[in-house]
Amino acid sequence: MRLHDTHKGREAFSKVKNLIRKAKARTLEALFAVTGRALEAVSKEDARGFFESCGYHTPQDHSS
Numbered sequence: 001m002r003l004h005d006t007h008k009g010r011e012a013f014s015k016v017k018n019l020i021r022k023a024k025a026r027t028l029e030a031l032f033a034v035t036g037r038a039l040e041a042v043s044k045e046d047a048r049g050f051f052e053s054c055g056y057h058t059p060q061d062h063s064s
Contacts, residue, residue: 015042 019038025031048058 015046 016035016038019041020031020034023030023034023038025034051058
């Protein structure tokens with residue numbers, strides 16, 4: 001893995017981490033729940049952008 005990839009990987013999880021921190025979960029159960037919601041907040045477009053910014057080719061979605 002190149003250093004550039006690692007940096008972009010950190011950016012990819014920034015959105016998730018910020019949502020988890022904002023929730024201020026105080027129990028393990030609450031942390032699990034908010035983590036699930038935070039991961040669901042990452043759209044297909046977000047994920048595609050994270051990979052493309054690292055130089056990886058991402059196929060377009062043809063499922064609809």
